[in-house]
Amino acid sequence: VYARGEFIDAIADTTGKHVDVIYYITGVDKDNYIAPDTTYSTANIRPLKLIAGIPDVVKRKEYDRTNTAVVSVSSELLTNLVEPYTNIDLHAVATYNNEKVATGKQIVVSYSITGEDAVNYIAPDNYEAIYDGEIYKNTSARVEGTEVKTSKEYDGTTTVEVIADGTINNDPSVTVIAHPKYETPEAGYGKIIVITYELEGTGKGYYETPKPDTIYDAVITPKAVYVVGSVANDKYYDGTYQALMHTQAAAG
Numbered sequence: 001v002y003a004r005g006e007f008i009d010a011i012a013d014t015t016g017k018h019v020d021v022i023y024y025i026t027g028v029d030k031d032n033y034i035a036p037d038t039t040y041s042t043a044n045i046r047p048l049k050l051i052a053g054i055p056d057v058v059k060r061k062e063y064d065r066t067n068t069a070v071v072s073v074s075s076e077l078l079t080n081l082v083e084p085y086t087n088i089d090l091h092a093v094a095t096y097n098n099e100k101v102a103t104g105k106q107i108v109v110s111y112s113i114t115g116e117d118a119v120n121y122i123a124p125d126n127y128e129a130i131y132d133g134e135i136y137k138n139t140s141a142r143v144e145g146t147e148v149k150t151s152k153e154y155d156g157t158t159t160v161e162v163i164a165d166g167t168i169n170n171d172p173s174v175t176v177i178a179h180p181k182y183e184t185p186e187a188g189y190g191k192i193i194v195i196t197y198e199l200e201g202t203g204k205g206y207y208e209t210p211k212p213d214t215i216y217d218a219v220i221t222p223k224a225v226y227v228v229g230s231v232a233n234d235k236y237y238d239g240t241y242q243a244l245m246h247t248q249a250a251a252g
Helices: none
Strands: 002-007 013-024 039-045 060-062 089-096 102-114 127-136 151-153 162-164 175-182 188-200 213-221 225-233 244-251
Touching (some): 002 039, 175 213
Parallel strands (some): 060 127
Antiparallel strands (some): 013 039, 089 102, 102 127, 175 188, 188 213, 225 244
């Protein structure tokens, strides 16, 4: 007597699947006996661990306050699949060991799987053999939210009042200091203000100094002059109406 077991289906399950146990009789006297009735048992179909090839990882990136790296994978990287399989999709997430600017950084790729047959498999182990990643200084982030006063009365200087210094990359570890100046101190319309920036804070080393911004429609209005007093002075007859004046003036 021997037995053959058949699971109710072929889907992996570790909670105890139903197994029909079917008995057969062999031997020269088999026709003299009736095989035992079919019984049942329980057993598990354990999911199979998949193996992935080397992922395509972009190892260098500009600092962006995150530790994520760009990675590309496809199900073609997978081995250990059992035919026939209908649908297995491989997904990957790549992360640097931290988000700081540095070279020689480790990048770890972790995998997940989806699809109709995903229940029958375990995602591949992490790929941890990348040790030459790099996060370099951010050169593209611009300062946002800077506000300056774009008009003033002539005062002989190129100074500009700062209303708000602004931020860079919404990064709380960096303080932006704006340094705006008129190009020239003379009164006029369509004046140019150039704003240069200085960075402070614990995160300033993650950014290149931002490029200056320029305002082209600023104004310096002329300053009014007021007469404090005017006194006519005596003169000798010269045949003219012109009086000699002594005037004291002051700028507003």
